Amino acid sequence: MRKQTGLNFRRQHPIGPYIADFYCHSAACVVEVDGISHDHRQKTDAVRDNYMKEQGLRTLRFTEKDVCDDVEAVILTIQSQLKHYDKQ
Numbered sequence: 001m002r003k004q005t006g007l008n009f010r011r012q013h014p015i016g017p018y019i020a021d022f023y024c025h026s027a028a029c030v031v032e033v034d035g036i037s038h039d040h041r042q043k044t045d046a047v048r049d050n051y052m053k054e055q056g057l058r059t060l061r062f063t064e065k066d067v068c069d070d071v072e073a074v075i076l077t078i079q080s081q082l083k084h085y086d087k088q
Contacts, residue, residue, distance in 0.1 A: 007082060016051060032062070033063075
């Protein structure tokens with residue numbers, strides 16, 4: 001994702017009791033890609049997102065369908081949300 005966003009993201013990065021799909025230290029951001037299994041996990045995801053927030057991290061969530069159908073739009077959203085962070 002670095003090529004597209006200019007930011008360095010780590011895949012499958014552990015944060016406390018969780019493993020983030022993608023994590024960018026410099027932007028203090030977690031990107032989660034939710035598959036169909038997340039349809040019934042809103043409470044669990046909310047607890048996870050709250051934990052990330054308590055750690056000073058922002059969570060951006062995208063569906064697996066969004067990523068598969070229009071990855072460019074997902075990348076543009078990430079760029080837009082994180083545009084003011086230093087690029088490393």
